[in-house]
Each structure stands twice: as structure tokens, then as C-alpha cells.
Amino acid sequence: MPNHTPRPGSPVRGSKTGKPIMALFDLLGRSWALGIIWQLSQQPMTFRHLQESCESVSPSVLNRRIKELRESGLLERGDAGYQLSDTGQELFQLLAPLGNWSTHWAGLQVENTTEPTSNNT
Amino acid sequence: MPNHTPRPGSPVRGSKTGKPIMALFDLLGRSWALGIIWQLSQQPMTFRHLQESCESVSPSVLNRRIKELRESGLLERGDAGYQLSDTGQELFQLLAPLGNWSTHWAGLQVENTTEPTSNNT
DNA sequence: GAAATTGCTATCATTTGTGTAGCAATAGCG
DNA sequence: CGCTATTGCTACACAAATGATAGCAATTTC
Known part of the structure; x- marks a missing residue:
């Protein structure tokens, strides 16, 4: 192990x-640790629903991540499935700004990616 | 590839x-992507110095991460070695709060790790 | 020009992740 | 009760990422 x-x-x-x-x-x-936290920040979810919302992450990985995140006190099981714990929500509050920043960053990337050659945007 | x-x-x-x-x-x-950003936020570093400060991460991985982070516009080469780009520093500003939070979280972990059954001292 | 330092690449064992199948447990239904 | 559907999860077998180590070419220092 x-x-x-x-x-x-x-x-x-x-x-x-x-x-x-x-x-x-x-x-x-x-893999998927941040994604799982991100998804769960929106709403509690069942295992399968969470799996779907993480673009069909394999159940083995999802299960491992859940285990780790539970042991770390970041998520827990509730009535509606898995959900962020209070600690997990604290963490999410810190991560949340990454959402907006990532689109800002995406903008920069596009600038740098524009092909000087043949690609039609 | x-x-x-x-x-x-x-x-x-x-x-x-x-x-x-x-x-x-x-x-x-x-692996080490966040750590590299964290280390470089303190000061620019040479490849080898960076490698040491990341607890001897293997050069192959370090090289890959550097490549990726450069292509992502988060870090660049300067006179004093590798350093965060402006974009990279923006990102670090968002990540910085994790430093304090992680010690707070560490505290919680210690609490939860103390045996619950042996309280009868 | 020898030695030391730096930025890497090459190789290969180990660990992690992916994709798919499927099973036990539970819930709803007639 | 039997039937079906859903859920949470395990078991592979294969692919990809990481780790550890060796070492080399290009500077820099003497």
C-alpha cells in the first residue's frame, strides 16, 4: 500500500x-483533487454524479481521492452525498479566486498561442 | 510524446x-508544480538551486515542470536564473494565503490524529 | 588547460492514473 | 416476493507520470 x-x-x-x-x-x-473540491463547492453530490461532473474520472482514482480528502478532513459524507467539510469550505474560499484568474490567464495564453502560420482561430 | x-x-x-x-x-x-512556484516566489534561482530547494526533485521532472510553466507563461529565465513572470506572480498572490492556512489545517490534523479512545488519563 | 558549476538528457524501475467490467447493497415497483 | 435500476465501489490490464541515478556539453574560474 x-x-x-x-x-x-x-x-x-x-x-x-x-x-x-x-x-x-x-x-x-x-489528479482531480482540485477538481473534486471545485465541483463539490457547488453542491453535495453522489459518487456517480461527482464522477460525471469530473468528466468521467475513473472510479478507482475518484475513490482514492475521496478517501484522501476525507482523511484530510476536507470532505465528508452527508445526506445528499459527498460534500465539503467546514475545513474544505475554508480551503475553497482561498481557491475560489483562481476561477476568475484562470480565465484572465486563458486570455493571455490565447495571445501567445495565435499561430503566425496557418491556423484559423 | x-x-x-x-x-x-x-x-x-x-x-x-x-x-x-x-x-x-x-x-x-x-508533482512539484505548486512547490516550484512557491520556491520561486521567494527569489530567482538556478536550475540546481531550485532542485535542491525542492528537496532534490529529479532533474527530469524539474525540467518538465519548468518547460510547462514557461509555456504557460508563469515563469521565465532572468539574469539570476529562473523566476516567476508577472503572470506567475499574480498567481502566487492568489496562492500565498495557502501558506498560513496550511498551518491552521495542520493544527486540525494533529487534533484528529490524537487517539480518541485514550482520553481517560 | 584542468577543475568546477550549470543546465540539461538518457535510461529504467516504480508509482499513479485510465478504461472497462462487474459485483454487492439498497431502493422502488407490481 | 421477484424484477429492475441505481449507487458505491473493487478488480483488473494497460498507459502515463514520476523517481533515481548517471553522465555529458557548455560555460565559468582559476
Whole structure:
């Protein structure tokens, strides 16, 4: 079982120090972790619904992420399915600005991507 | 070469929609991406210095992340080595609060880790 | 011109993620 | 009760990402 939930204070994937910020980055730096938090911020969801809203992420990964995020106290099960815990919502509040910024960033990308050659936008 | 830099508007690892936030999450959700941004926010660094400050991340991964982050316009090369671009610093401003929050979160984790059954001291 | 430093690439074992199938448990229905 | 549908999840087998290590070409320093 080489896969474990990153916890502040304990070494994590590549991080021997276990500094909180690194443990957090390790937790969030796994596929779909941020996406799951993002989706759940909108509403609680069942496993399958969450899976769909994350563009059909494979159930094995979804299950692992859920497990890790639960162990990290960021999400929990409620009546309507999985949902962000209070801590999870705190975190989401910090992440929320990324939504707008990402579209701003997308704008910059488009500028830099415009092909000087042949592509029709 | 199945590894490419996630760009808003183009499908990315698992994400077929290419929604900016998902492209961003894909970019940041790779090993050491967040850590690299975090480290560079303090000061520009050479490749090797950056590698050390990221707890000896392997050069292959570091090189890939740098490439991706450069293509994403988040970092660039300067006189003193690699550094965050203006865009990268914008992003860091949004991520910065995670530093304090992560220690707060670490506190919660410690609480939850203390054995619940042995309270009868 | 020898040594040290830097920015990488090459290689390969290990870990993670993907895609699909399917199963046990529960819920609704006649 | 039996039938069907949904849900939460596990089990693979295959693909992709990461980790660890070695080392090389191009500077810089002496």
C-alpha cells in the first residue's frame, strides 16, 4: 500500500520535511483533487454524479481521492452525498479566486498561442 | 510524446472541455508544480538551486515542470536564473494565503490524529 | 588547460492514473 | 416476493507520470 494521504508533519511524495504547505501541495497536486473540491463547492453530490461532473474520472482514482480528502478532513459524507467539510469550505474560499484568474490567464495564453502560420482561430 | 502542457481551451489530462480552471488545475496538479512556484516566489534561482530547494526533485521532472510553466507563461529565465513572470506572480498572490492556512489545517490534523479512545488519563 | 558549476538528457524501475467490467447493497415497483 | 435500476465501489490490464541515478556539453574560474 504505497499510497497514503499526505499529512502535515509526515513525509509525503517526495517531501521529507512534511512542512504543512508541502503536504497540502502534495494532497492537492494529485489528479482531480482540485477538481473534486471545485465541483463539490457547488453542491453535495453522489459518487456517480461527482464522477460525471469530473468528466468521467475513473472510479478507482475518484475513490482514492475521496478517501484522501476525507482523511484530510476536507470532505465528508452527508445526506445528499459527498460534500465539503467546514475545513474544505475554508480551503475553497482561498481557491475560489483562481476561477476568475484562470480565465484572465486563458486570455493571455490565447495571445501567445495565435499561430503566425496557418491556423484559423 | 504524450506529455504536454495543459492550456486553457485545449483538452488536458482527463479534461476534454479545456475549461480554463480545469487546465489550470491540471497544470498545478502535477508533482512539484505548486512547490516550484512557491520556491520561486521567494527569489530567482538556478536550475540546481531550485532542485535542491525542492528537496532534490529529479532533474527530469524539474525540467518538465519548468518547460510547462514557461509555456504557460508563469515563469521565465532572468539574469539570476529562473523566476516567476508577472503572470506567475499574480498567481502566487492568489496562492500565498495557502501558506498560513496550511498551518491552521495542520493544527486540525494533529487534533484528529490524537487517539480518541485514550482520553481517560 | 584542468577543475568546477550549470543546465540539461538518457535510461529504467516504480508509482499513479485510465478504461472497462462487474459485483454487492439498497431502493422502488407490481 | 421477484424484477429492475441505481449507487458505491473493487478488480483488473494497460498507459502515463514520476523517481533515481548517471553522465555529458557548455560555460565559468582559476
